[in-house]
Amino acid sequence: MLASVFLAGGWSTLRDPKRVAPAAEPVAVPVAFRIPGLTENPEQLVRVNGAVQVGAGLMLATGRVPRLAALALAGSLVPTTLAGHAWWKEKDQDRRAAQRTQFLKNLSLFGGLLIATADTxxxxxxxxxxxxxxxxxxxxxxxxxxxxxxxxxxxxxxxxSMSKNAQQTVARQF
Structure with a gap:
């Protein structure tokens, strides 16, 4: 069940990265700048993040290396949350409350993933x-x-294997 949100969100991002690329740019570009070899193209970065979420989500859902899969999902959740739910930047009180709720939901998912990472x-x-x-x-x-x-x-x-699957998934999208 924990994997379902990542499968749905990752698949949605893979299918339409242009929808989330503008929101991801303020987080994606600085991260890419600090990691050698990583593209600075926000659209490609969100596509890779979506591929990681789908691949690791499938692995977690099927019980294949669940600890590693949970760790990969936790890592993919950090930039997603910072880019997509920056509630502290919202001026409108209703949007601020909605973004805070989504931020806290992702924080809870992150906690669940950390527990899954340690589960033996x-x-x-x-x-x-x-x-x-x-x-x-x-x-x-x-x-x-x-x-x-x-x-x-x-x-x-x-x-x-996860990297190869992610590359193949991204390659199929083009």
Whole structure:
């Protein structure tokens, strides 16, 4: 359920990035300026953000690397919220209240995503398992390092896959 808002919003942004690009420009361009290799074109940046939301939303909804997917969604939510719901800039009291509500909704989503990022589905975390193995002596330190390395390699592969899927999604839109 947490992924649904990102799937709908990301898909909408992918289909019509021109609708949100003007609102995103004040946040997107400074972010792109600070990250080497990132385009400064607001329309492309919101399209990439939409692709991340769709890709990570699907991963979270289907339970594929949910912690990494939740982290990616949390990261995509920050610029979206700052660009789209800057309630402090609104002069009209009704619009200000509406934007504040949307800002707080996104803040709540962000909190839920942070919880999902830390959720291990009842299993001890990798850090706990590594520490327990070293303390209890049931596993050698070498085995623990291999297990950690394997988990990191899996995460890197997932990130590469997410990036490739996002690039393919953006390429199909053109």
């Amino acid at each position: 589905h009842g299993k001890p975390s990798l850090a706990y398992r590594t520490q327990a193995a070293a303390v209890a002596g049931r596993r050698s330190a070498r085995h623990a390092r291999r297990e950690t390395s394997s988990a990191l390699t899996d995460a890197a592969g997932t990130l590469r």
